[in-house]
Amino acid sequence: STTKAMDVRDALLQHVEGARRDGRRLLADGKVSQLLDAALEEKENDPSVFFDLLETLLDVSQAEDAVDVFQYLERVADDVQKPAMVAHGKFHVLRACTQLLRRMSRREHAHACGLAQLFLAQFLPMHDRSGTNPAGPPEVEFPVHIDKMSDKPSGKEAAALPPVSYSFYSAFWSVQESFQKPQKLVEASTWKNFERIIRKALVNFASSANTEERESTFRETDAWPYLTTWRITGLQLKQPTFRACFLLQALVFTEYALHPPTPQVQPLLDEMKNGANNLKEEILKALLATISVPGFAEFLDNIFVQEMGWVEWKRAKCPSRSRPVAKSLGESETEPPGKRMRVGSTELLPGPEAFEGLEDISMGKLDGLEDRALVVPLAEFFKVAAEQEDPDNAIEEPYKVVHDNLFRWRAFRRVSAEEFDKLQDLVTDTAALKRYACSKSKAVP
Numbered sequence: 001s002t003t004k005a006m007d008v009r010d011a012l013l014q015h016v017e018g019a020r021r022d023g024r025r026l027l028a029d030g031k032v033s034q035l036l037d038a039a040l041e042e043k044e045n046d047p048s049v050f051f052d053l054l055e056t057l058l059d060v061s062q063a064e065d066a067v068d069v070f071q072y073l074e075r076v077a078d079d080v081q082k083p084a085m086v087a088h089g090k091f092h093v094l095r096a097c098t099q100l101l102r103r104m105s106r107r108e109h110a111h112a113c114g115l116a117q118l119f120l121a122q123f124l125p126m127h128d129r130s131g132t133n134p135a136g137p138p139e140v141e142f143p144v145h146i147d148k149m150s151d152k153p154s155g156k157e158a159a160a161l162p163p164v165s166y167s168f169y170s171a172f173w174s175v176q177e178s179f180q181k182p183q184k185l186v187e188a189s190t191w192k193n194f195e196r197i198i199r200k201a202l203v204n205f206a207s208s209a210n211t212e213e214r215e216s217t218f219r220e221t222d223a224w225p226y227l228t229t230w231r232i233t234g235l236q237l238k239q240p241t242f243r244a245c246f247l248l249q250a251l252v253f254t255e256y257a258l259h260p261p262t263p264q265v266q267p268l269l270d271e272m273k274n275g276a277n278n279l280k281e282e283i284l285k286a287l288l289a290t291i292s293v294p295g296f297a298e299f300l301d302n303i304f305v306q307e308m309g310w311v312e313w314k315r316a317k318c319p320s321r322s323r324p325v326a327k328s329l330g331e332s333e334t335e336p337p338g339k340r341m342r343v344g345s346t347e348l349l350p351g352p353e354a355f356e357g358l359e360d361i362s363m364g365k366l367d368g369l370e371d372r373a374l375v376v377p378l379a380e381f382f383k384v385a386a387e388q389e390d391p392d393n394a395i396e397e398p399y400k401v402v403h404d405n406l407f408r409w410r411a412f413r414r415v416s417a418e419e420f421d422k423l424q425d426l427v428t429d430t431a432a433l434k435r436y437a438c439s440k441s442k443a444v445p
Contacts, residue, residue, distance in 0.1 A: 008039060008049060009056055016060050026061060027068040036072065040079055050080075051089035058096040062398070063109040066100060070115035081123055093123055103399055144176045147230040164234045168204060171197045173228045179249060183265050185257050191272055195279055198250050202286055205247075208237040240290050247287040254280045255304055261311050381414060382437035389434055402433050411437075 012035055019026050026032050036057075039050040054069075061069055073080060080089075097116045104113050147169075175197045184190050236242045257268050258276055268276055288297055385402050388395040401407045411433065416423050426433045 008035060008053055011035060012053060012056060013060075016057075025068060026057070026065045027072065032057065033072060036076075040076060047085050047088040048092075050085075051092035054089075055092045055096040058100050061100070063104060063112045066104075066109075066112040067115060070112070070119050073119055077122065086123060086125070090124065093120070099394070103394065103396055105399060144173055144180075145228050146170050146173050147228075164230070164237070166230065168200060169230050169233050172201055172204075172233070175201075175250075179253060182253060182256055185253060186260065186266060186268055188269065188272065191257060191268060191276075194253075195275060198254075198279060198283065201246070201250075202282055204237060205243050205286060205290075208243070244287060244290045247283055247290065251280065251283045251287060251300070254283060255307075259308055259311055261307070378414060378418065378440045380441075381411070382440045385411075385434070385437035386441035389438055402430055402437070408433070 012032065015031050015035075016026060019028070036050065036053060039053050042049055054073075057069055058066060079085070097120050100116050101113055104116075106113050175194060178185050178190060178194050185194060254276060258273065258280070260267055267273075284297070284300070385400070385407070387393060388400045388402075397403075412423060412427060415426060415436075422436065426436055
């Protein structure tokens with residue numbers, strides 16, 4: 001298999017060399033796609049061949065080529081994102097995408113960088129340490145385990161634990177299934193069951209709060225509050241932190257049901273909205289009684305208002321917004337305000353009055369100019385350019401800052417102000433600009 005992988009890689013590099021020589025994109029003629037398809041067909045025998053090829057392709061791809069590669073991966077996502085493929089190719093994909101993001105500019109190559117991040121988020125599972133979740137899908141890979149009726153504690157163990165009925169225990173933990181699938185929460189049958197369980201939990205929380213245990217008896221590193229066994233549910237209900245986490249979950253998902261964040265999810269029916277609003281108020285009241293933090297209610301309300309504005313903006317298809325300009329009272333809408341020039345703390349009006357005001361300007365009135373930001377030294381200005389010349393950073397030549405027109409313009413202005421005699425060589429020779437940047441930042445090119 002090693003020989004086959006090397007042969008496929010050599011064929012890819014030959015095609016890349018020909019594409020670079022002809023000035024065309026790597027996936028333009030379909031030959032690279034055919035190589036990837038052939039490697040993908042061998043996934044059952046050796047999945048590493050496909051990921052070796054993919055890593056090599058991303059390493060030699062420029063921004064427009066990377067966009068084509070990720071669009072190809074979207075077409076074959078069903079095959080690539082299978083658990084067996086993810087297990088074999090996790091480190092290949094993570095290494096290739098990370099290197100790509102390091103040498104791409106987030107500002108100039110936003111499309112390629114965004115596709116790389118989205119592919120990483122879709123390829124790696126959410127429970128992985130390197131996984132991300134920008135799209136916001138819920139975690140459903142770990143189902144909630146609920147004990148059976150036969151697992152009820154008995155004897156001395158039952159006498160030592162707070163009593164909790166099995167009906168409440170099973171209903172209490174089954175609500176986590178609604179949290180895992182929020183899209184089904186707005187359905188009439190699911191919402192009624194959810195509302196019934198939450199109201200039963202509120203009654204139980206109120207009774208448990210009167211006999212709550214001191215949380216200091218348990219270490220913060222203990223994992224027992226997150227277990228779903230019947231034996232410790234009574235102890236969990238006595239802990240304010242546990243009740244607060246559950247109430248905050250219920251509050252967020254009630255708000256979700258009232259104002260879904262995506263147009264694909266329909267809000268609750270009108271006859272259920274009144275009950276949902278009442279339930280939201282009851283949950284918030286219980287939460288504030290559990291968490292005695294000043295300003296917590298205003299904090300939650302501010303978050304929900306921001307999310308509501310965000311949802312409405314997306315439902316309106318993201319219209320552009322312009323900040324209104326505040327006008328003072330009596331200001332004319334047709335005549336623009338007169339221009340004023342400020343030097344220190346002295347105002348200069350345009351016209352003959354300006355010359356009369358110049359006589360009153362003294363050095364003491366120019367103190368305000370001392371607060372202006374100082375010019376960055378040349379060594380700090382050229383630091384980024386010098387670091388990019390270090391071979392260990394692996395920055396490709398087209399993506400170096402010395403080729404950026406804005407950086408070159410700023411560099412020439414700085415050099416002309418301090419070392420004008422060297423300006424002509426730097427303008428005509430990019431290599432001379434690199435050497436100058438390394439010499440100023442005391443780095444070796």
